[in-house]
Amino acid sequence: MISHIDHVVLTVQDIDRAVAFYVRVLGMEEIEFANGRKAVRFGQQKINFQTLGQELRNHALQGSGDICLISTWPIDVVVGHLREQGVTILEGPVSKTGAVGEITSVYFNDPDQNLIEVSTYN
Template sequence: MRFAVDRLDHCVINCRDIDKMASWYQRVLGMEREDFGSPPRVALKFGGQKINLRPHDASAEDWIAAETCLPGTQDLCFIVAVAVPDIVGQFHSCGVRIELGPVTRQGALGPMGSVYCRDPEGNLIEVSSYSP
């Protein structure tokens, strides 16, 4: 039987400093921190998805991972339900430096307004809106 992917459940970001990363995603993007599991793990929940924060030097016995686990190598896009000027305003109020934008990009559902920044590990974070 063939299947088709329905949605993304979670992704994993490799980190040098999990607490610093969790704090940034909570403060800047409004995600909720969840501590779970054994050994202890940290996730950031939003909508129906989550991001697991993995120590970049975690052992294979503790955490199966990609072949190469380097902090700062992610490029992620998050959709928000506000207009692009509000994204810019929130970045400014949080002291986040804008790398690029606002610009128009082609998203999964069509054209969207995007603003780019970097998280504390250097990952490229795109925050986008399909709002006019």
């Protein structure tokens, strides 16, 4: 019935700051949609951003997001890039289990304290 995730939504304090971080640190593409809302796109997925209280159907709080992103780069290159961008790595590289097998992951927070995991399949 379900083939893939189309998008996720993260609650942030400052949408422009969030977009700039995801573009700079993760190489995503900034896009605009529906009434000037902003998102970032990568591959065939996107991350939408909302400010607290913007979406009344969603009760997420700022910083409550936790997502895992798969990289095409080797994990040591990911780590080097994150360090170059001034990102503090909270954990990793560590072995974890992804949707289809073993992954190696690094964890860090975005500017709104959402937990971001960047991983590579082994």
